[in-house]
Amino acid sequence: MKAKKCMALLLAASLTASLFSACGKTDNGSTSANSGSDSTSAESAGSDKENTNDGGDPAFQKFPEVVEVHIGQGVSTTDSLPEGLSVENNQYTDYLLENFNIKVVVDWTAASGNDYNQKVALCIASNTLPDAMTVSREYMIKAANAGQLYDITDLFQEMQSDQVKEVMDSTGGQAIEESSVNGRQYAIPAVEVETAGVQVINIRQDWLEEYGLEAPKTLEDVENIAKVFAEKKPAGEDTVPIAGPDKSTNSYTNFLQTGTTTCGFDAVFSANDAYPGIFLKDEDGTITYGTNSDETRKTLELLADWYDKGYIDPEMGTRDSSIELINSGKVGMFFGAWWMIGYGIGDAYRNEPDANWQSYPILTDDSKWNVKLGSATTGYCVINKNVSEDVAKAIIIMANVLLRDESKFDVSEQPLSYWPVRTLMAPADECEYTYHELIKVLDGTASVEDYQGVSTAYKLLSNDVEVVKDTIPGYETGKQLSISDFSTENFGNFQRMYSLMIGDRPYATTPVEKEVRSCIFNQTETMEKKWANLWSMENEMVMKIITGKSDISAYDEFVENWMNEGGSDILEEVAQAQ
Amino acid sequence: MKTAVMKTRPFAKKRTSRTFFHYNLMVGIGLLWLIFFNIVPMFGIIIAFEDYNPIQGLWGSEFVGLEHFEYLFSMSDSRRVIVNTLVIAVSKLILNIIVPLAFALLLNEVRQLRFKKFVQTIVYLPHFLSWVILASVLLEIFGYRGVFNALLSVFGVEGKIWFSEESCFRQLVIFSDVWKEFGFNAVIYLAALTGISPDLYEAAAIDGCGRLKAVWHITLPGIASTIVVMAILGLGNVLNAGFDQIFNLYSPLVYSTGDILDTWVYRMGLLNVQFSLATAAGLFKSAISFLLIVISYVVAYKAADYRIF
Structure with a gap:
């Protein structure tokens, strides 16, 4: 696998190299004049505003001259571009250059995950930030505190489009606050749909039907199904009833990384009323850490039992990629966010067109649904302090454009993850809202025309209603959709519709009993120093207990060490911050 | 070395700056490399004593003295990391x-x-494989569905993921490293062996000396100095337990026996952006290494009357 990756890397490297040389050639001819005047245009552009051809709306202005934006881009190892295209030469960069005179120059790329984080950390340490990159919260705070970031407090208010403002407002000011340090805004936040923090179970319905099983409701059902899958081995000798986290993913989210885990076990914990990794405030205002609870302990024991019985992937925690395992058709169940089932495992349907994945919520024993929710924002597009105002504007424009024009693009060949420094922006209830509107359209109670020409923050809705009938030709009112009802002809549309109509069905249709959020999404002073170590301790403890390398006493030991090595100070600080 | 070679050549050109230009150039490249990659980065040590802020840079960041070292040694991680490093590195040193x-x-x-x-050719081939490749091969072989477990199952032994077993990780790391390098390391000894005069063996044979005795009395003393050099050179590296090897083989499951200083520094410094703490750990490692080199140098001089410089 590694060898394959290396090969791919090599190829990518040589591709970029050849691309650079190609760029060099055309540059000599046509745009060298432009790049020479870039720096001067920065000063003059302010007064040249009347040149813009977009009715003077600063949010979508076209620069009179090409503005180069240097970015660092994370690339997914599973999404690929068609031959001849690259991170800085694809439909998105073409679109930006053509319509806004924004030329995206990719200074570096790194595989999303650890590789990307490492690159970001290096950029911060060596003070060589590209003009823009998207980072996670810790890095944003670190760079902002170091004074490396462009203060966009005022610029953002001036430049944001109405839609962006609508999205920001939908969080009640939370989004801006979370992207600010000491009251100044240093990043364009990625505002995530609420459901992104909600974990559901995804299961092979066709396997269930084969053995006459019902869809799971509680943990007990999951266990019984896993038992059958483990015995009957529907995918051959190496069938994995429940996939687990891989090398670079965690067993559950924490208050800093709040988009739910892929193949982690948040849903299992929540079903036991346990919320590890986040800080909780009970009725009388006492702050506790979710990992330090009897319910968490109990759930860990349960997971260890499942692992021991062979229900959970024996190679969890050491695999390179659990997604690859799922794509290969060996897995019966896994936990993930709403988008996993469509966007996340596209290759699973390419390999096995009948794989009928379905999503369900996991309820408590008394049939209540508890969900652990994340922060309002999940990613931060930061801008280098030293860029010209035009470049900073261009970066905000890119975010505006993405929100307005996302639906214009065909994403089946060129995934949206190749949008330069992409920041997701969605109103909190976008998925659920879309789900219900789409059902209306499918049922015929609303028509496609009703949605055209209405400008809202639900930027994909008008496009969604247009394609929904073609993508789900097998829809019948009241029937649970399955893979055979979908058409994969336009794969991008298929992935989106499958994610929405199946992956988000639980959150759109199941009433939630209890919503649990961390009472803090920021790092306190002690955390900045000690959290990394505490979290790695915790992660190791969890992995070891689940895989049976340590017994549950390691948990008690951890709780004690956690308190001694900074945890008690942290709890005090969190209480003070309330 | 070079001057020595020059001296013994009977028709060597006169030493002028011109004839020596090439040699100086070659040395110069090496020196430049040394300056840029070893001397300049040395100033980074300061980071360990301050709250490093990239904008304020090396000289502007707030000085905090030994604070990071105190935290470093108060962590439960640090002891096991040091123990792991020592155990793995010393075993590798001796076995290598x-x-x-x-x-x-x-x-x-x-x-x-x-x-x-x-x-000879076969055994030194693994030396040329990078750990990135070799690690995935090893993980496959010793994986859950790997060849090794298939072999064990013949004898009815239950399979495991060997590289996620705390109790096996160190051994596997040490033995795979020795396996990878022994062929290549042997080249130096083989070269030294050819330097021993055949006269000695002939004389010994005439005196009725067997093969084993010849090895003990002629071969080993003949290459003793080479062994000492290798040992001393190795000691300086004793805290380098092999970053690329372990980084490619380990997982959180084996941190307790497999996490070494270098991998820990990598995670702290690069993934968790604790630059100062990571530098403090790195500096600690360098200080110990330096001490070991000095000791080994003195010991070698006193015991074997050998000096490298």
Whole structure:
């Protein structure tokens, strides 16, 4: 696998190299004049505003001259571009250059995950930030505190489009606050749909039907199904009833990384009323850490039992990629966010067109649904302090454009993850809202025309209603959709519709009993120093207990060490911050 | 070395700056490399004593003295990281001398030249494989559905993921490293062995000395200085337990026995952006290494009357 990756890397490297040389050639001819005047245009552009051809709306202005934006881009190892295209030469960069005179120059790329984080950390340490990159919260705070970031407090208010403002407002000011340090805004936040923090179970319905099983409701059902899958081995000798986290993913989210885990076990914990990794405030205002609870302990024991019985992937925690395992058709169940089932495992349907994945919520024993929710924002597009105002504007424009024009693009060949420094922006209830509107359209109670020409923050809705009938030709009112009802002809549309109509069905249709959020999404002073170590301790403890390398006493030991090595100070600080 | 070679050449050109230009150039490249990659980065040590802020830079960041060292040693991680590093590195050091030496001695006794060359070529091939590749091969072999478990199942032993077993990780790391390097390390001993005069063996044979005795009384003393050099050179590296190897093989499951200083520094410094703490750990490692080099130098001089510089 590694060898394959290396090969791919090599190829990518040589591709970029050849691309650079190609760029060099055309540059000599046509745009060298432009790049020479870039720096001067920065000063003059302010007064040249009347040149813009977009009715003077600063949010979508076209620069009179090409503005180069240097970015660092994370690339997914599973999404690929068609031959001849690259991170800085694809439909998105073409679109930006053509319509806004924004030329995206990719200074570096790194595989999303650890590789990307490492690159970001290096950029911060060596003070060589590209003009823009998207980072996670810790890095944003670190760079902002170091004074490396462009203060966009005022610029953002001036430049944001109405839609962006609508999205920001939908969080009640939370989004801006979370992207600010000491009251100044240093990043364009990625505002995530609420459901992104909600974990559901995804299961092979066709396997269930084969053995006459019902869809799971509680943990007990999951266990019984896993038992059958483990015995009957529907995918051959190496069938994995429940996939687990891989090398670079965690067993559950924490208050800093709040988009739910892929193949982690948040849903299992929540079903036991346990919320590890986040800080909780009970009725009388006492702050506790979710990992330090009897319910968490109990759930860990349960997971260890499942692992021991062979229900959970024996190679969890050491695999390179659990997604690859799922794509290969060996897995019966896994936990993930709403988008996993469509966007996340596209290759699973390419390999096995009948794989009928379905999503369900996991309820408590008394049939209540508890969900652990994340922060309002999940990613931060930061801008280098030293860029010209035009470049900073261009970066905000890119975010505006993405929100307005996302639906214009065909994403089946060129995934949206190749949008330069992409920041997701969605109103909190976008998925659920879309789900219900789409059902209306499918049922015929609303028509496609009703949605055209209405400008809202639900930027994909008008496009969604247009394609929904073609993508789900097998829809019948009241029937649970399955893979055979979908058409994969336009794969991008298929992935989106499958994610929405199946992956988000639980959150759109199941009433939630209890919503649990961390009472803090920021790092306190002690955390900045000690959290990394505490979290790695915790992660190791969890992995070891689940895989049976340590017994549950390691948990008690951890709780004690956690308190001694900074945890008690942290709890005090969190209480003070309330 | 070079001057020595020059002196012994009877028709050497006169030493002028022109004839020596090439040599100076070659040395110059090496020196430049040394300055840029070893001397300049040394100033980074300061980071360990301050709250490093990239904008304020090396000289502007707030000085905090030994605070990071205090935290470093108060962490439960640090002790086990140091223990792991020492155990893995010392075992590698010792085995990487003994195994290649034994192999070289054995190979030296082989009389069939073709076979000797053949074996020598085969065993040093793994040296040229990078750990990135080799690690995935090893993980596959010792994986859950790997060859090794298939073999064990023949004997009815239950399979495991060997590289996620705390109790096996160190051993696997040490042995895979020795396996990878012994062929290459043996080359130096084989070279030293050819330097021993055949007269000595002939004389010994006439005196009725057997093969084993010849090894003990002639071969080993003949290459003793080489062994000492290898050991001393190795000691300086004793805290380098092999970052690329372990980084590619480990997982959180084996941190307790497999996490070494370098991998820990990597995670702290690069993934968790604790630059100062990571630098403090790195500096600690360098200080220990420096101490070891000094000790080994003195010991080698006193015990074996050998100096490298």
